[in-house]
Amino acid sequence: MIKGLVTAVCAGILLTACHNKDNNKVLLKHVTLIDGNGGMPVPMTDILIQGDTIAAIGAGLEEGDATVLDLGGKTIMPALISAHVHVGTLKDTTTKPENYTRTNILAQLHKYEDYGIGNILVMGTDRPMLFESGLRDSSEKGLMPGARLHTAGYGFGAVDGAPPLSFAMDKVFRPATPEQVVPEMDSVAKLSPTVVKMWVDDFNGKYAQKLSPDIYRKIIEEAHKRKLRVASHLYYLSDAKQLVADGLDIIGHSIRDKVVDDTLLAAMKEKGVVYIPTLSLDEFAYIYARKPEWINDPFFKKSLEPGVYEMITSQAYQDKLKNAPDYPVKVAAFEMALRNLEKISSAGILVALGTDSGAMPLRAQGFSEHLELELMVQAGLTPLQAITVATRNAAKVLKIDQQYGTLEKGKVADFIILGSNPEVNIKNTRTIEAVYKAGKEVSKGPLAKN
Incomplete structure (x- = not known):
C-alpha cells in the first residue's frame, strides 16, 4: 500500500512537471526589473512568461500551473x-x-x-x-x-x-x-x-x-x-x-x-x-x-x-x-x-x-x-x-522594437539575469547568471563554459 502511494505521488509530481512543461509558463518572483525604457529599476516585482512572450509584470503575481523561480531580488534587464x-x-x-x-x-x-x-x-x-x-x-x-x-x-x-x-x-x-x-x-x-x-x-x-x-x-x-x-x-x-x-x-x-x-x-x-x-x-x-x-x-x-x-x-x-x-x-x-x-x-x-x-x-x-x-x-x-x-x-x-528591446507585456521574453545591479555600477552587466531567448534559458553566461 505504501509502495503504491509512493508511486502515485511520484506519478503526480511527474504529471505536474509535464503539465508545467506543456503550458510552458515560468513565473519569476522577486526580481529587480530594469525594463530598458530608462526608468528607475523596479524592486521585488514578478514577471510571468508564457511561451516566448511576457504575459504579465507586477508584484504578487500568481499562476498555479507555472514553474516558479524565486530570484531573491536579482536584476533582470533586456538582452x-x-x-x-x-x-x-x-x-x-x-x-x-x-x-x-x-x-x-x-x-x-x-x-x-x-x-x-x-x-x-x-x-x-x-x-x-x-x-x-x-x-x-x-x-x-x-x-x-x-x-x-x-x-x-x-x-x-x-x-x-x-x-x-x-x-x-x-x-x-x-x-x-x-x-x-x-x-x-x-x-x-x-x-x-x-x-x-x-x-x-x-x-x-x-x-x-x-x-x-x-x-x-x-x-x-x-x-x-x-x-x-x-x-x-x-x-x-x-x-x-x-x-x-x-x-x-x-x-x-x-x-x-x-x-x-x-x-x-x-x-x-x-x-x-x-x-x-x-x-x-x-x-x-x-x-x-x-x-x-x-x-x-x-x-x-x-x-x-x-x-x-x-x-x-x-x-x-x-x-x-x-x-x-x-x-x-x-x-x-x-x-x-x-x-x-x-x-x-x-x-x-x-x-x-x-x-x-x-x-x-x-x-x-x-x-x-x-x-x-x-x-x-x-x-x-x-x-x-x-x-x-x-x-x-x-x-x-x-526596426524590431515592437518585439524586442524592452521588457513589457506582450513582448518577446529576451532577457539577462544578473548577479548584481548595473544601475549601481555599469560593469555589473558582466555578472551574467542566465540568458533567456524567447522565454527559454539558453546560457548561463560565458564563464559557465569554463
Missing part, C-alpha cells in the same frame, strides 16, 4: 542588441574570406548569446553563403541557436580605398561611377537588408581617396527609392555634415577629428539621424600599448579567439603600438569620441549600441558590447541611459 558588428570572417588571429563558414558563424552567434546579446546587425561584410543557404533567414527568425542575425548585405566602398580588402572586404561593391550604383543596389535590395552600409573615410590618410560625394549621394538616393536606410562609416566632422545634408540615416561610428557643432546637432535632430558611437573600437585601437585593467579578467579572455591574448600581451606588440607615429592620434580620437557622444546624447539625438566587434581580432565579440556600456558611462551617460541605448534604442534602429 542587449548590437547594431554594428561583423561575423564569420574572424578566426584565431586572422580576418579572411575562407573563415566565413556556417560553423564559424554559428559559433560566433553562440558567443554573442553567451554574453547576453540577443540580436546583432552585421554591417556590410556578409557573403553569398549566408543568403544562399537560408542561414540569415533562419537566424533572423530565431530558428537557429545563438543571437539573431540581421544584415546590411554587401556594403559600398571606394575603388582602391576603404574598406581595406585585407579585412575580407572583397564582396563590398566599389562603384567607380554613379551609374554603377543602380544595378549594385538592386543586388543588395534583393537580400532585404535591414540597412545599406557604406564607407566614407580615408583611414587617417592611408588612402588617397574616399568614396566621392557624387557616388555616395547616388547610394543614398537609390537606397531610399527602395525604402532602405543608409548607414555610413565615417571619421571626419566635414563628412558627417555633408552626409547628413545629403540624407544619411545612420552615422555608424564616432566623429573623431573635431567637436560636433550646433549646426550638425540641429540637422541630425531635425532629420532623425541615428548615432552609433563604437567607442570600444577607438579604445581598442591604442589601449594594448599598456595592459588595461580588464586584460586578465576571465570575462574578457573568454571572448577572445585563440592566439589573440598571447598576441596583445606580448611586449613586442605593446611596444609597436606605443611607438607608432599615429599612437597620439588614436588616443586623441578616442577622447574626442567620448566628448562628442556626450554632446550628441545631450542634444536628444537617438544613440544606439554598436561596437564593430568581429571586424578584426582586437575587437572581441561579446566583451566589446559590455565595454561599450562602460565607456558610454565614462562619456557622461548614466548607467540606465547606457542600458537604454543598448536595448530600446538599438531595437529601434533594427
